[in-house]
Amino acid sequence: MWCNGCSGITRKVLEVKADIGLAYDGDGDRIMMVDHLGNKVDGDQILFIIAREALRSGQLKGGVVGTLMSNMSLEIALKMLGVPFLRANVGDRYVLEKMQENNWTLGGENSGHIIISDKTRQGMELLLH
Known part of the structure; x- marks a missing residue:
């Protein structure tokens, strides 16, 4: 999975108490989400x-x-x-x-x-x- 390095977005979601975090791959054609608890959503x-x-x-x-x-x-x-x-x-x-x-x-x-x-x-x- 390309988002193995998504720990930064997980930390940020938890830090700012965001509802969701989104991460794109390098060319922007794939997306991963992190929920409000920091869980990856594939x-x-x-x-x-x-x-x-x-x-x-x-x-x-x-x-x-x-x-x-x-x-x-x-x-x-x-x-x-x-x-x-x-x-x-x-x-x-x-x-x-x-x-x-x-x-x-x-x-x-x-x-x-x-x-x-x-x-x-x-x-x-x-x-x-």
Whole structure:
């Protein structure tokens, strides 16, 4: 995981009592979060949060695409919400390909690369800037 060195953001979140901390990789196409307790929130967890909120608001189109490396708990949690889940090969290009094949709009990797294709052809990082 690219964010092994995210201890600085964890310390800062705890120091200033922030609700959340965000960290991007070097080229800004992957994101990791830290919650208010300093716990890392990885890409699979972020994907679940987005899917759950999109489902609640009626904006989730189809299901969610993860990768062969996605945590099984993501698949189980989405199933409990009634959200279909498919696995693609590792790599955002394969995730996007599977999303397009199924006309779904949400996918990502546990590395923090999140794709919301009805918002942008790029990853979620553009939405958060």
